[in-house]
Amino acid sequence: MTDLRDDRDAWSMANCSIARAMDIVGSRSAMLIMREALLGTRRFDDFVHRVGLGEPAMAARLKELLAAGLLERIPYREPGQRTRHEYQLTRKGRELLPVITALRNWGDTWAADDAGPPVLATHRECGHRVRAALRCELGHDVDEGDVDIVAGPGLIRST
Numbered sequence: 001m002t003d004l005r006d007d008r009d010a011w012s013m014a015n016c017s018i019a020r021a022m023d024i025v026g027s028r029s030a031m032l033i034m035r036e037a038l039l040g041t042r043r044f045d046d047f048v049h050r051v052g053l054g055e056p057a058m059a060a061r062l063k064e065l066l067a068a069g070l071l072e073r074i075p076y077r078e079p080g081q082r083t084r085h086e087y088q089l090t091r092k093g094r095e096l097l098p099v100i101t102a103l104r105n106w107g108d109t110w111a112a113d114d115a116g117p118p119v120l121a122t123h124r125e126c127g128h129r130v131r132a133a134l135r136c137e138l139g140h141d142v143d144e145g146d147v148d149i150v151a152g153p154g155l156i157r158s159t
Contacts, residue, residue, distance in 0.1 A: 004149045012156040024068045025096065029053055029061050031103070034096050037071060042086040062087060070096070102132035 004011055013019070025031055032051045041047055048058045065071045070093035073085040101121065108117040121130040134142040 002150070004151060004155075010158055011151075012158050014156055015154055024064075024070070025099075027061070029057065030065060031100070033058075033061055033065060034070065034093065035100055037087065037089050037093060038097055038100055042088065044085075044087070047087070065093075069093075098132050101130060105132055 025034060029051060033047060036047055036050050041050055044055075044058065044062070047053075047062070048055055051058065053061065062071065066073060066087075069090055071087045072090055074088050075083050076086055077083045104117075104121065108120075112118075122128060123130055134144075134147070136142055
């Protein structure tokens, strides 16, 4: 098995999964909306308040996240009120939890104030901090130096 980094000019990143993911969640506002959704925020006004976007910008960003399949709109109605919608994470949206966790871990280490991180994610069972980790599909911990980059089924070879 050849590590593709050995000949970077032999393959194209035209269909890069990282680039495609960044097209969906690569803006600051999209990531903060997803952070809030993962923390349990569901209603438009709460997103506006907690993320700090104006209503038109929030509406546009939520529309994009809905179109990308990260959130879905669920109708609700409080007594005496008109039907409104709240936003619920889809499986695709919930699967951003490790990404958000990794960003939080990195930010806690490299970007927090001198006082330390503002919030900690802890394991409900034991109380210890939650960390993102690299693991192979069999569950082995993987160090940075132990990763090979090999051809996937969508690799585009350069001519």
